[in-house]
Amino acid sequence: MSPVAFKSAVDDHVLAELRAIIGDDARVRPDQSSRAFRSRVPAPFPVHRWADHFPDVVILPRTAQEVSEVVKLANRHRIPIVPRAGGTGLSDGAVPLRGGIMIDCKLMNQIHEIDLVDRTVTVGPGINMLKLNEELRKYGVIYPDDPASYPCSLVGGRIGTGGWSLLGSRYGHTRDLVISMEVVLPTGEIVEIAEGGGRKLRKSSTGLTLKQLFTGHQGTLGITTQATLELVPRPEVEFAAFFAFDDYMKAYETTGILTRSGLATLAGVVLFDEWKIAYLRRDDEAYIPQPDSVKAVVAVAMYGRKCEVEPASKEVMRLGRSAGGKYLGDEISAGDWASRHDRYATPLHGRDLDGQAVLMSWHCEDAALNYSVLPQVREEWHAIVARYREQYGIFDDWGMFAYTSGPYKPWADYLVEIDVGIWEQKLNDENWAAWVSCKREIAEVSLKYGGSITACHGATREGDAELVPDEMGSAWPVVKAIKRALDPNNIMNPGKQSLDEAYE
């Protein structure tokens, strides 16, 4: 049996059905600009084949019922559905691979309830965390999901991609912060996904634990239409400290010391390598005047009550220097940390082989890796990018960082990224194929060292997607059985993560 989802069949008859469901022509958009603007994400994109990724029509629903009816229609006509929230992802979760109906959830941006007794907030998937937290501030609470796209990403996308948070070591990542969800399944049924049957419970042992299944599926198992989220006390204080090292291994050692410190207010530790510092020396005002002896940097951030963070900060200052670290100063520490909440505001340019500045898009190839393998992976990843840069001249190595990734347990897991600039204006089929090949080699190194090919971006793009069955190993048949059971017609974001194999 071949995969049943196919290049779309959105015709005038289907458009008429969609308009009848939505009841508002302004929220059914088959025009070219509406489709073009929703076809790519910030990750490098095959701009030379942009139109191949247009959806056929964009829908802007306001209710779960509307989403449900559109999904049922898609099943009747075997039309792909692609859910989209902020479109800020760094892989292809929200990029249509086979046209179809795009369900853009931005109008589902309401705050439905703030419960200060049981400490939850219930929202639509189209709300942005920054806007949500502006509202929550008056109550002394915060929803601490903090990606590098904080000002522009939306709750629905965070759930769909299983987002990773800068503050995850302190407060957990998206999947730890979602308490329950209303989900439209690929067949159109509206279901409540929670711990057992309790919409505001953090733990239950009834039935099966479904919540994790519906976070991080990259839009392949349904569409979240409402979410009940965790509220935590708004931090009284923030503390950040950056330490410089003349040698990567000293910085690596210090990262381990800090993450094993047992300090409960520790929100994150970041290790920047030599390539990252060299990149920052080109354009970043904090690093340009630093002496050549600065080869690696470790950043630490803490949040919480002042009575906890203040004494802990003194211990961080001691530990940060224990293996030769030098404090970079208050201005860089506080300022650079604040900029981490909004990396999407950074103008992106790299260097060609002659050192000329050129406009480049930013790709972070991410992986989940253990502490023990960070030095080896770093060497192999940089060697791969150097080879492709030399051969094609359109890539630029922007360095690597390793960021504590274990929720509440910062000591052993890292989100590791190598940032690669890509000169999109030079893309053609050959150069795009080279990029995909480069991605695949990077991912293969992650698997070789017992890691996962992605910690947060998702394995939805070619170069990653074909390795998902390898990584899942003996669990892959289970994954395929779940996909086939929930999405019998393979309409939900088809072509992603090699899940077409479920229908072979």
Place this chain on the structure above:
Amino acid sequence: MIFRLGEQTPPPAKRITDTVIERLEHQYEVDPGLMQITPQQDMPVWDSRRIFNARWDHLDWMHAHFADEVLLAGEESETMPEEHS
């Protein structure tokens, strides 16, 4: 159309590193010699200052958004040359 900078012309550049210059205090720029493919437009001083100050406004806003108070170590940089600290 020629944009007239007039009194808002930035002062001559001072070289900071092999690839970076400085024309206004604490505002670094990529060496124009490395901007041949994507030339930088002429910027009046007031506009450069506006962008520079907006950056600090943005960072201050982020601090206030995430916590009531920013706790500092209260220590000088141990790496920066004195003239830059």
